[in-house]
Amino acid sequence: MTAWAADLLLVACLIGGRVTAEPDQGTQLRKFVSRTGGVSFDEARKFDSTAVPALLNMLKDDRQQVFWPNVVRTLGIIGDAQACQSIIFCWKKM
Secondary structure (H helix, E strand, O other), rough: OHHHHHHHHHOOOOOOOOOOOOOOOHHHHHHHOOOOOOOHHHHHHHHHHHHHHHEEEEEEEOOHOOOOOOOHHHHHOOHHHHHHHHHHHHHOOO
């Protein structure tokens, strides 16, 4: 298990999140998690629970594996409980 996976598993299982979404959130989300150098907490907080399905789809796609650390961090910051199972599954695959 990598250090980021263990830490982020705990963070991602916290319940929280926001309730509104921006119209172009999907495009912003993909650009955000595909950055190199990690994700900013303040910027990740701009996403809400409506971003969770797209992020979970990224965790299911092995071609997106390079972005999984950013995806998991973003899910943890959003704090939606529906992400826990997928994060655990992803962590076990690594």
